[in-house]
Amino acid sequence: MHDQLKAGDLIEVAGPSGAFTFTGAEADSVVLIGGGVGITPLMAAIRYLSAIAWPGQIYLVYGAQTTEQFIFRDELEYLQRRMNNLHVAATMVRAAGTSWMGSEGQITAEFLTQAVPDLTRRRVHLCGPPCMMDALRKTLIGLGVPRVQIKTEAFGPARGAVPPPGKVAAEAQMPATEASNQGAATVGPATATIRFATSDRVVALPPDKSVLEVAEGAGVSIDYSCRVGVCGVCKTHLLQGNVTMEVQDALTADDKGNGLILACQARSVGDLVVEA
Numbered sequence: 001m002h003d004q005l006k007a008g009d010l011i012e013v014a015g016p017s018g019a020f021t022f023t024g025a026e027a028d029s030v031v032l033i034g035g036g037v038g039i040t041p042l043m044a045a046i047r048y049l050s051a052i053a054w055p056g057q058i059y060l061v062y063g064a065q066t067t068e069q070f071i072f073r074d075e076l077e078y079l080q081r082r083m084n085n086l087h088v089a090a091t092m093v094r095a096a097g098t099s100w101m102g103s104e105g106q107i108t109a110e111f112l113t114q115a116v117p118d119l120t121r122r123r124v125h126l127c128g129p130p131c132m133m134d135a136l137r138k139t140l141i142g143l144g145v146p147r148v149q150i151k152t153e154a155f156g157p158a159r160g161a162v163p164p165p166g167k168v169a170a171e172a173q174m175p176a177t178e179a180s181n182q183g184a185a186t187v188g189p190a191t192a193t194i195r196f197a198t199s200d201r202v203v204a205l206p207p208d209k210s211v212l213e214v215a216e217g218a219g220v221s222i223d224y225s226c227r228v229g230v231c232g233v234c235k236t237h238l239l240q241g242n243v244t245m246e247v248q249d250a251l252t253a254d255d256k257g258n259g260l261i262l263a264c265q266a267r268s269v270g271d272l273v274v275e276a
């Protein structure tokens with residue numbers, strides 16, 4: 001935006017999207033675990049729960065590299081004084097030479113269990129860099145937290161990332177080998193086709209390309225935002241056929257029941273008909 005936009009340009013914007021939300025109705029307590037800037041969506045939840053004076057217990061477990069990178073620290077200290085149901089446990093990977101008097105190191109199983117009583121019975125929201133999320137998801141499952149209680153939000157390129165139009169996989173920070181391996185798992189003869197029912201177009205459907213990529217190549221418009229399966233903007237009706245999706249975080253049970261797929265994730269080795 002800084003390089004390209006100038007006063008008077010028209011830009012298209014979309015409202016917030018995604019399924020990584022907590023309104024207080026989903027559970028009677030919540031554990032919010034964030035790493036680095038991954039605290040951002042968790043703060044949105046904390047601010048909202050503060051605004052509605054939600055009575056449940058809120059445990060924020062936060063990890064950052066240094067105290068300088070402890071985002072929202074002042075606001076959290078302020079909120080903690082106002083909300084006796086907000087419990088904050090933070091740890092800095094490198095605190096040496098700073099005024100930090102708290103924990104040092106990564107978020108570990110021990111740190112989690114000390115910060116959150118009865119962890120296994122609480123709903124957990126987890127947001128941070130992909131490597132941290134993978135490690136903590138395993139830690140939580142190892143501690144006995146049911147998978148269904150763990151909600152995650154990836155930021156930055158993650159598994160399931162589909163490169164934007166005109167970019168190759170490597171430019172979208174997904175290793176090319178990983179990109180081709182994803183296709184290789186399902187590769188069959190490239191004889192499948194996809195019919196875009198609304199646009200009345202039929203084109204070839206390579207097994208390593210998502211429905212969204214094929215639509216873009218065919219000039220068929222499907223809205224998108226994240227291209228990693230979490231925002232839900234690319235939800236499209238599947239009218240015929242079967243697809244696999246690397247990530248489907250943005251689909252609810254109702255969506256699946258109604259035949260919706262995430263176009264940015266959906267791939268198939270068979271013929272498809274989609275509404276687009």
Ligand code: FES
Nearest residue numbers: 225227229232264
């Ligand atoms: S573009 Fe976000 S889920 Fe597909």
